[in-house]
Amino acid sequence: MEKVLFTHVDQPEQHRIETYVKNGGYQALPKVLRDYKPDEVIDIVRKSGLRGRGGAGFSAGMKWSFVPRDTPKPKYLCCNADESEPGTCKDRVLMERDPHLVVEGIIIAAYAIQAHQAFIYVRGEFVYPAFRMEQAVAEAYAKGYLGRNILDSGYDLDLVVHTGGGAYICGEETALLSSLEGDRSLSRIRPPFPAVEGLYGCPTVVNNVETLANVPYIINRGPDWFRSHGTEKSPGTKIFSLSGNVKRPGNYEVDLGVPLSYVINDLGGGVPEGHTLKAIIPGGASTPLLLPHQIDTPLDFESMAQAGSMLGSGAIIVIDDGACMVWTAMKLIDFFQHESCGKCTPCREGTAWLKQLINRIEGGEGRPGDIDLILDVCGNIMGRTICPLGDAAVMPTESIIKLFRNEFEYHIDNKTCLVKTSYPLA
Amino acid sequence: MILTDETIRQIKIRMARYPSRRSAILPALTAAYKQVGHLNPAIYREIARVMDIPYIEIAEAASFYTMFPKHEVGRYLIQVCHNISCSLRGADNLIAYIEQKLGIALGETTPDKLFTLIAVECLGGCATAPTMQINDTYYENLTRARVDEIIADLRAKEEQDNR
Ligand SMILES: Cc1cc2nc3c(=O)[nH]c(=O)nc-3n(C[C@H](O)[C@H](O)[C@H](O)COP(=O)(O)O)c2cc1C
Ligand code: SF4
Ligand code: FES
Numbered sequence: 001m002e003k004v005l006f007t008h009v010d011q012p013e014q015h016r017i018e019t020y021v022k023n024g025g026y027q028a029l030p031k032v033l034r035d036y037k038p039d040e041v042i043d044i045v046r047k048s049g050l051r052g053r054g055g056a057g058f059s060a061g062m063k064w065s066f067v068p069r070d071t072p073k074p075k076y077l078c079c080n081a082d083e084s085e086p087g088t089c090k091d092r093v094l095m096e097r098d099p100h101l102v103v104e105g106i107i108i109a110a111y112a113i114q115a116h117q118a119f120i121y122v123r124g125e126f127v128y129p130a131f132r133m134e135q136a137v138a139e140a141y142a143k144g145y146l147g148r149n150i151l152d153s154g155y156d157l158d159l160v161v162h163t164g165g166g167a168y169i170c171g172e173e174t175a176l177l178s179s180l181e182g183d184r185s186l187s188r189i190r191p192p193f194p195a196v197e198g199l200y201g202c203p204t205v206v207n208n209v210e211t212l213a214n215v216p217y218i219i220n221r222g223p224d225w226f227r228s229h230g231t232e233k234s235p236g237t238k239i240f241s242l243s244g245n246v247k248r249p250g251n252y253e254v255d256l257g258v259p260l261s262y263v264i265n266d267l268g269g270g271v272p273e274g275h276t277l278k279a280i281i282p283g284g285a286s287t288p289l290l291l292p293h294q295i296d297t298p299l300d301f302e303s304m305a306q307a308g309s310m311l312g313s314g315a316i317i318v319i320d321d322g323a324c325m326v327w328t329a330m331k332l333i334d335f336f337q338h339e340s341c342g343k344c345t346p347c348r349e350g351t352a353w354l355k356q357l358i359n360r361i362e363g364g365e366g367r368p369g370d371i372d373l374i375l376d377v378c379g380n381i382m383g384r385t386i387c388p389l390g391d392a393a394v395m396p397t398e399s400i401i402k403l404f405r406n407e408f409e410y411h412i413d414n415k416t417c418l419v420k421t422s423y424p425l426a
Numbered sequence: 427m428i429l430t431d432e433t434i435r436q437i438k439i440r441m442a443r444y445p446s447r448r449s450a451i452l453p454a455l456t457a458a459y460k461q462v463g464h465l466n467p468a469i470y471r472e473i474a475r476v477m478d479i480p481y482i483e484i485a486e487a488a489s490f491y492t493m494f495p496k497h498e499v500g501r502y503l504i505q506v507c508h509n510i511s512c513s514l515r516g517a518d519n520l521i522a523y524i525e526q527k528l529g530i531a532l533g534e535t536t537p538d539k540l541f542t543l544i545a546v547e548c549l550g551g552c553a554t555a556p557t558m559q560i561n562d563t564y565y566e567n568l569t570r571a572r573v574d575e576i577i578a579d580l581r582a583k584e585e586q587d588n589r
Contacts, residue, residue, distance in 0.1 A: 074445070083550045084547070084548055084550065085548070086509040086510050086511055086547075086548040086552060087510070087511050087548075087552050088548075088550065088552065089550045089551055089552045089553050089554075091550075092550050092551075117445065123550065124456065124491070124493045125493065125549055125550070125559060126550065127562040127563075128562075128564070158443075160443050160444065162449075162452070162453065163452070163453065163456055164452065164491070164493075165452055165455065165456070165490070165491025165492070165493045165494060166491055166492045166493025166494075166546075166547075167490065167491060167492065167493075168547065168548075179452065180449055181446065181448060181449055182446070182448030182449050182450070182451035182452065182479075182483070182487060183448075183486075183487065184486060184487055184489075184490035185490060185491075200445060200446060241552060241553050242553060243511035243514075243552040243553045243555060244510070244511055244514040244515070245514050245515075249552075249553040249554070249555070250553050251553055281510070285509070285510055285548075315552065317510060317511055317514070317552075318514075319514060320514075322514075323514065328510065331508075331509060331510045331513050332510060334508075335509050335510070335547055335548070338547055339547065423513065423514055423515060423516045423517075423518070423519065424516055424519055425516035425519040425520050425523055425556070425568070425569065425570055426516065426569040426570070
């Protein structure tokens, strides 16, 4: 299968501008500045059908077109490199190994929405990826791809690498903007959407690293080429982060629409010897679980939704028969409770309550009625929060209970696991 | 003064890069953390002065971000991911192994002030699990043998630095 974003990632010097250029980099940018008006760039990206790779799958071209054209306010582009949802570790590879691809994508997107200031919000723990991005940005300035009058086109753009402070919520686009403004990273009610009123109250586009990395290729090879990969509604390739109980975990780029089993079994080698597959979290920790019989579900936005889950960020977490599902639910809810920004009550109080209930069951102190209480709390969070983190905590929790209720019941009745979790350290 | 001239210079460079200097609060906290190894109110006060921003705004932002310890920690802050992908590959046992090896529990610091051990949320190293971070460096695909090696290397480095 043809790789696109990962074509050059294994070359040792790809992060340096000379190698990037030698391998065909910085050809899309001059073409854009010379041949296309901003609206034409938006049109090309819209025609390609590129959808956001950060989780929601929203059309990139459409998002860019929402930015008002006749406003006197400055406009901003933010590249979302917060990458903090358990299971997800793909943007890091692009930043470390092909940072100029990300930079070139950012410059083209910024030009399309006529922003003169762009940011890359990199999670604080990513010291090395941020260093690679800083280095790439400095090289791009030195060669005139950033700064004043880029390649004599009259277009100006500054790009700042901004590092975070260790909070998953900073990846939520409105919280990212709060954080970038120097505030606590609290989410904001939408509307207004960032495209209209974002950073410093100005029109702002937030796009994921992988989304933007696709843009230079779309410019160079055209929307029809892009659509030759993937499915009609989910065109292109996608990087899947495969983790958990598989023989060969890793980041794999494949066409959207390939069966889940292709990534888990053909690329990942399946679950370790002597074990059987128990469940799959297909799109990052916030997505509902799938069962083994659903392993041939195509990996695209529509098929995943039809199967009752989500493509999300493309983080496939494989769970084998060594896991107690109450333990699994605990691992997930502990994360979401810790990461709730605390701004709205259903999520702040609800995730804390869920954490307490699930930990109590796992600890052998569950009481009759706890399962229904968990579902009740879930129902009181879902759809009642400022940002999607509340829902993100509920979706896997409800799904685990629905699919593995017997393990919860066993736990409460017998004060111990039906399956004793055992994952030794090698 | 706690912050060095170099840290203050870094903060000022950052302030000039943003349309609003408040945006440099997080970069300023990062610069101070890199220098000192943790953050506290005395540091917020100095940042507030350098940035000409009210103390409370600095303190408020700092209190939100868990990446910066708010009290003194060991020279090496061992941060082990305890989320799902790492847990499916032995993170619980990794934590137990390090606890036993260093003779401390989660949240504690060794008596020589060399190591502090904490559990953290997903580090974005899920496909190379189990993963941990010590100060700025990631360590992935961890095994007992690898942990032994890492700790021994850091101890050796410390001895060399002390000589
Ligand atoms: C709690 C939460 C965390 C998120 N974290 C990230 C993240 O780390 N990276 C990311 O690109 N998008 C993340 N998103 C999605 C963003 O809000 C936003 O939709 C995305 O960055 C838009 O980019 P895209 O359209 O290119 O996907 C998160 C959303 C939520 C609700
Ligand atoms: S849903 Fe949770 S994370 Fe989102 S705004 Fe409310 S409290 Fe904050
Ligand atoms: S779950 Fe441990 S690094 Fe992501």
